[in-house]
Amino acid sequence: MSRLKLPLAVAVFAAAAFFTASGRWPWRRFDVVAPAATAAPIASRPPVRTEIVDTLRRGETLSELFARHGVAGVDLASLGGTLNPRRLRAGLVFNFRRAAEDSAPDHITVRTSPEQRVKFRRVADGWSTEAEQIAWEPQVARVEGEINDNLYLALDAAIADAVLDEGQRAELAYKLADVFAWQIDFTRDIQKGDRFQVLFERLVSEDGEVRFGRILATDLEISAKHLTAFRFGRDGQASFYDSAGASLKRAFLRAPVEFRRISSNFSSARFHPVLGRTRKHEGTDYAASTGTPVMSAGEGVVIRAGRAGGYGNLVEIRHRSGVTTRYGHLSRIQTKAGARVSQGQQIGLVGATGLASGPHLHYEFRVNGVAKDSRKVNLGNGAPLEGRERQLFATERTKLADLLYDRAPAAIASRSN
Numbered sequence: 001m002s003r004l005k006l007p008l009a010v011a012v013f014a015a016a017a018f019f020t021a022s023g024r025w026p027w028r029r030f031d032v033v034a035p036a037a038t039a040a041p042i043a044s045r046p047p048v049r050t051e052i053v054d055t056l057r058r059g060e061t062l063s064e065l066f067a068r069h070g071v072a073g074v075d076l077a078s079l080g081g082t083l084n085p086r087r088l089r090a091g092l093v094f095n096f097r098r099a100a101e102d103s104a105p106d107h108i109t110v111r112t113s114p115e116q117r118v119k120f121r122r123v124a125d126g127w128s129t130e131a132e133q134i135a136w137e138p139q140v141a142r143v144e145g146e147i148n149d150n151l152y153l154a155l156d157a158a159i160a161d162a163v164l165d166e167g168q169r170a171e172l173a174y175k176l177a178d179v180f181a182w183q184i185d186f187t188r189d190i191q192k193g194d195r196f197q198v199l200f201e202r203l204v205s206e207d208g209e210v211r212f213g214r215i216l217a218t219d220l221e222i223s224a225k226h227l228t229a230f231r232f233g234r235d236g237q238a239s240f241y242d243s244a245g246a247s248l249k250r251a252f253l254r255a256p257v258e259f260r261r262i263s264s265n266f267s268s269a270r271f272h273p274v275l276g277r278t279r280k281h282e283g284t285d286y287a288a289s290t291g292t293p294v295m296s297a298g299e300g301v302v303i304r305a306g307r308a309g310g311y312g313n314l315v316e317i318r319h320r321s322g323v324t325t326r327y328g329h330l331s332r333i334q335t336k337a338g339a340r341v342s343q344g345q346q347i348g349l350v351g352a353t354g355l356a357s358g359p360h361l362h363y364e365f366r367v368n369g370v371a372k373d374s375r376k377v378n379l380g381n382g383a384p385l386e387g388r389e390r391q392l393f394a395t396e397r398t399k400l401a402d403l404l405y406d407r408a409p410a411a412i413a414s415r416s417n
């Protein structure tokens with residue numbers, strides 16, 4: 001990809017990270033005029049009401065914000081669990097409404113979370129407060145296209161703003177990478193000309209906001225090979241299965257760093273951060289900033305955790321069937337020799353210790369002491385669904401496949417890939 005696109009992509013991800021960290025919800029609002037910084041009359045003829053939008057400032061209390069708008073006497077203690085005045089974030093948006101003749105607002109609303117709105121109403125003897133749940137309705141959407149640079153840019157180009165905004169398109173890309181965490185190293189395995197089809201849910205709030213919900217089914221064509229995934233199971237325990245009903249889960253993740261945390265996911269070019277290497281390179285390098293969490297690729301026992309020459313801070317894990325994995329150049333080790341670790345468990349942080357010119361993770365996958373390409377090694381078959389579960393899955397898969405492949409129901413009973 002071009003040099004120009006990289007800073008933009010980084011900015012998008014930085015923004016996404018900021019919104020995630022700050023707990024705000026930046027997704028698009030429809031039918032909602034951008035809040036004005038000052039008084040904005042919403043009607044020019046009687047009954048004249050004015051609405052002022054204001055945000056809670058850093059270090060400011062709710063009482064101070066209310067006082068700025070001439071509101072006093074709200075019993076904040078009575079809010080209970082709906083709104084804890086001591087734990088409000090700066091930047092929370094409050095809407096003050098007043099009748100024009102009146103000097104003080106009589107109605108205040110605030111969105112405390114994506115799912116909740118709190119309303120304050122002036123009553124005869126003070127203020128009443130009430131928490132309202134905000135309903136989000138799921139809508140099914142499908143998208144397909146070709147990958148030119150990488151998965152993120154492909155989804156970004158294929159989905160209109162009205163369907164999902166930029167930040168939520170990134171969320172969809174991350175979730176898609178999570179679905180195939182055992183099959184594909186999205187930072188390297190994607191080639192120009194690969195294709196994707198994704199069936200997903202978007203959630204639309206009663207206020208017209210839109211956000212990504214969940215992936216229902218997907219078909220990726222990677223180097224002319226189809227990989228399919230269908231969601232199945234109860235909410236909270238649902239996971240993905242291939243078209244034959246076998247789980248996508250395997251004993252090892254393809255990459256021990258989350259796709260969303262790897263800087264090179266923006267580029268199809270290989271990343272070579274290690275200069276002047278003298279030994280044979282027997283691993284895969286993942287460019288990520290210092291402090292990025294490193295996960296154990298599979299369940300096992302830590303056999304080494306400490307300083308190891310050119311590897312810098314190294315963690316080595318022994319797994320079943322003679323497999324060992326190594327994680328080098330860590331800035332910090334977060335496990336110790338002898339510890340049992342599960343798949344996906346955090347064991348350290350990316351760094352540049354040892355022979356490394358910049359922060360990255362050096363990852364090795366060894367079978368009986370011999371280094372293998374972690375991206376190519378055969379991880380076997382996934383556990384198949386059995387009995388009644390298998391029947392239920394077949395029904396669900398047929399339904400999802402019709403939507404995924406955009407064909408009339410029952411046109412084809414099942415399509416194998």
Ligand SMILES: [Zn+2]
Nearest residue numbers: 283284285362
């Ligand atoms: Zn390396």
